[in-house]
Amino acid sequence: MTILRSKSWVDIPNDTSISELMLQNVSNTPLNKIIYEDALTGKTTTYGAFQEHVQRAAYWLRHTIGFKPGQTLSISSPSSTEYIVVVHAVWWLGGVASLVNNSLHQSEIAHALDLINPNFLVVHDSVFEKASESLKLCEKHHDIRVLTLGKRSAQWTAFPAVSLPAAHPKIGKPYSLKGKDARKHLAGILLSSGTTGRPKAVMLSHYNLVAAIHQLRGDNPDNWRGSQREIFFPPLSHVYALYVCITGCFWLGAYVCLMPRFDLELYCRLMQDRNATLARLVPPIAKMLAENPVVRKYSYPSLEYFSCSAAPLTAETAEKLSKAFPHVALCQTYGCTELSGPCVQSGVRDKTMALGASGKLIANTEMRFLDLDCKDVGASGPGEITVRGPNVFMWVPICNPFCVKRRGYKDDELTTQESMIDGDWLRTGDLGYIDKDGFLVLYDRLKDxxxxxxxxxxxxxxxxxxxxxxxxxxxxxxxxxxxxxxxxxxxxxxxxxxxxxxxxxxxxxxxxxxxxxxxxxxxxxxxxxxxxxxxxxxxxxxxxxxxxxxxxxxxxxxxxxxxxxx
Missing domain, CATH: 3.30.300.30 (ANL, C-terminal domain)
Known part of the structure; x- marks a missing residue:
C-alpha cells in the first residue's frame, strides 16, 4: 500500500469547541481592527465588536427564542456580517448550524429541509417568499420556527440586527467541550455539491472544523495570517466560505469584505481600494479576470496570489491569468465538503508547480490512489483520490443524546459506508495522480x-x-x-x-x-x-x-x- 503523508504535522486539540477556538486571538488582533465589511452597504465590524455581537445574539436566541444546545438552526441568506453572527451565536450555545444556499430553487430548499429537519430557519428578506413556498413543498412534516433577518411578519419573528445596544445582555462564556470528545459533537451540516446526484447532508463535528483551519495554517502560515485582506464573493453556504470567512477570518483576525453577489467592476475596484493581498477564485471568475478589459482599469499593488478552488482550472485560463497578472502567483486548492474544506493547497512558495496542478497535502493528511477494484495503484496513478485525516467528516458511533447515532451523511448510513474504505479513508470520487514535482493533478471525476x-x-x-x-x-x-x-x-x-x-x-x-x-x-x-x-x-x-x-x-x-x- 502506497500512502502519501504530508510533511508537516501539528497538534490539534480534541476537547475544544469551535467557539472556544475563536477566542484564542492567534494573531494578537487589536479589538478595534476591522475584520468584516459588507461590500454593498459599506458597514464594517471590528474584531472586538464582532465578539460582542455574537454573545448578545446568543443571549437573544436562548432567552427570547428558546434555542437549546444540540438544536439545529438552518440559515439561508445572501452574504453579510449578520449571517456570520448568527452562525457563531448558534455555536456559542452548543447548537448545530446548517447552511443552505439562498439561490437554490424552492423545491431544492424543500429537499434541504427534508434532509436536515432543523428546529429553526433564519431567512433573509430576499428569501422570504421562497422559504414560504419551500415549506409547503416539503415531503416530510416539520415543526420549524422561522426567523427573518430584517423583516417582521405577523407569522415570523425578526432576528435582531447585529448592532444591538451595548446595554443588551450577553452570554459571556461559550459552549465548552473541555473533558469531552469534540469528534462526537456535531457543529455543522452542509449540503454536498450535488454534482453526481441530489445533494446530501454532510455532518461536520467541532473537531473537524477546528482541525481544518489548524491544518491549513500549520502547512503554510503565509497563506493564513492575520494581515491578509480579501474580497470574498462565493456564497457563505459553501464549504469554501466556512473555512475562509466564517471560521478562518475570525480566528486569524484577518480582513474580509463580503460580496452578496458578484459584480466584476465592483470586485476589481474593491480589490484596489481595500488593498487586497489575495483573491480566492472559482474558474468562471478566473476567466473574467484573465480576459475582461474592465480588469485593466484598476491596479492591484498589494495582490500576492490567486487561490482557485471549487472546480479545476483549465490550463488555457491559467496561462491567460498568469500573463494578465505576471507578478501574482497562481495557487490552487483541492478538497470537498466531506473534508471540511481542502486537503491540498499551494502557495507563493510553490514556484515549480505546473499550471494544471493543485498543490501538496496540508498538515496531518494522508492520501492514496485506488483503481476501479479499490486496489492501490501508487502515487503515479491515475486513481481515485482517497484521503485520511482529522478534517474528514466523522462517522464513528457516538453517545451524544443530541445527535444522530453516526457522523457522515445525515440519515444515510448506506451512502456513508460506501464513501469510506478500510475504516477511515474517504473515497472522494475524484481521479488524480502525483506529478514528478510532487503536486496533485486532478484527472477527472470517477462517475464522469x-x-x-x-x-x-x-x-x-x-x-x-x-x-x-x-x-x-x-x-x-x-x-x-x-x-x-x-x-x-x-x-x-x-x-x-x-x-x-x-x-x-x-x-x-x-x-x-x-x-x-x-x-x-x-x-x-x-x-x-x-x-x-x-x-x-x-x-x-x-x-x-x-x-x-x-x-x-x-x-x-x-x-x-x-x-x-x-
Missing amino acids: IIKYKGFQVSPLELEDIAHRHPLVDEVAICGVWSESEATELPRAYVVLKKEVEKSPTHLSRHAESISNFVSEKVSTYKQLRGIVFVDDLPKNPTGKILRRVLRMEREKYENGPIRAKL
Whole structure:
C-alpha cells in the first residue's frame, strides 16, 4: 500500500469547541481592527465588536427564542456580517448550524429541509417568499420556527440586527467541550455539491472544523495570517466560505469584505481600494479576470496570489491569468465538503508547480490512489483520490443524546459506508495522480469517466483541449449511450464565443473544425463522437459544470435554439 503523508504535522486539540477556538486571538488582533465589511452597504465590524455581537445574539436566541444546545438552526441568506453572527451565536450555545444556499430553487430548499429537519430557519428578506413556498413543498412534516433577518411578519419573528445596544445582555462564556470528545459533537451540516446526484447532508463535528483551519495554517502560515485582506464573493453556504470567512477570518483576525453577489467592476475596484493581498477564485471568475478589459482599469499593488478552488482550472485560463497578472502567483486548492474544506493547497512558495496542478497535502493528511477494484495503484496513478485525516467528516458511533447515532451523511448510513474504505479513508470520487514535482493533478471525476468500447476516456482531458480552440468559450463533455454501437460515445456540448457566426452553415463548419482540432491531439478512442452547440451550460453556484444535468436533460440541450451535430 502506497500512502502519501504530508510533511508537516501539528497538534490539534480534541476537547475544544469551535467557539472556544475563536477566542484564542492567534494573531494578537487589536479589538478595534476591522475584520468584516459588507461590500454593498459599506458597514464594517471590528474584531472586538464582532465578539460582542455574537454573545448578545446568543443571549437573544436562548432567552427570547428558546434555542437549546444540540438544536439545529438552518440559515439561508445572501452574504453579510449578520449571517456570520448568527452562525457563531448558534455555536456559542452548543447548537448545530446548517447552511443552505439562498439561490437554490424552492423545491431544492424543500429537499434541504427534508434532509436536515432543523428546529429553526433564519431567512433573509430576499428569501422570504421562497422559504414560504419551500415549506409547503416539503415531503416530510416539520415543526420549524422561522426567523427573518430584517423583516417582521405577523407569522415570523425578526432576528435582531447585529448592532444591538451595548446595554443588551450577553452570554459571556461559550459552549465548552473541555473533558469531552469534540469528534462526537456535531457543529455543522452542509449540503454536498450535488454534482453526481441530489445533494446530501454532510455532518461536520467541532473537531473537524477546528482541525481544518489548524491544518491549513500549520502547512503554510503565509497563506493564513492575520494581515491578509480579501474580497470574498462565493456564497457563505459553501464549504469554501466556512473555512475562509466564517471560521478562518475570525480566528486569524484577518480582513474580509463580503460580496452578496458578484459584480466584476465592483470586485476589481474593491480589490484596489481595500488593498487586497489575495483573491480566492472559482474558474468562471478566473476567466473574467484573465480576459475582461474592465480588469485593466484598476491596479492591484498589494495582490500576492490567486487561490482557485471549487472546480479545476483549465490550463488555457491559467496561462491567460498568469500573463494578465505576471507578478501574482497562481495557487490552487483541492478538497470537498466531506473534508471540511481542502486537503491540498499551494502557495507563493510553490514556484515549480505546473499550471494544471493543485498543490501538496496540508498538515496531518494522508492520501492514496485506488483503481476501479479499490486496489492501490501508487502515487503515479491515475486513481481515485482517497484521503485520511482529522478534517474528514466523522462517522464513528457516538453517545451524544443530541445527535444522530453516526457522523457522515445525515440519515444515510448506506451512502456513508460506501464513501469510506478500510475504516477511515474517504473515497472522494475524484481521479488524480502525483506529478514528478510532487503536486496533485486532478484527472477527472470517477462517475464522469466515459467508457468507450472498453477504454476509459477522461472528459476533463478532452475539455482542456477543446477549450484551446479559438471559437470555444465553454465546453462540457460527457458520455452518451449508443444502442447501435453498444457503448458510450464522448459528446461535446459547446458554448461558442459571442462574436462567432452562428448560421446553420457556419455551425456545421465550426463543429467539424473543433472535432478535428481535438482529434489531432488525442488517441483514436478519445476522439469526439458528436458536438452540440448550446447557449449555456448547467453549473452549480461555484461554477462547477453539472454533467449529470446534461445527461438527465439531454433532449432539452440537444433540441435547443442553437444546435449542430456531427
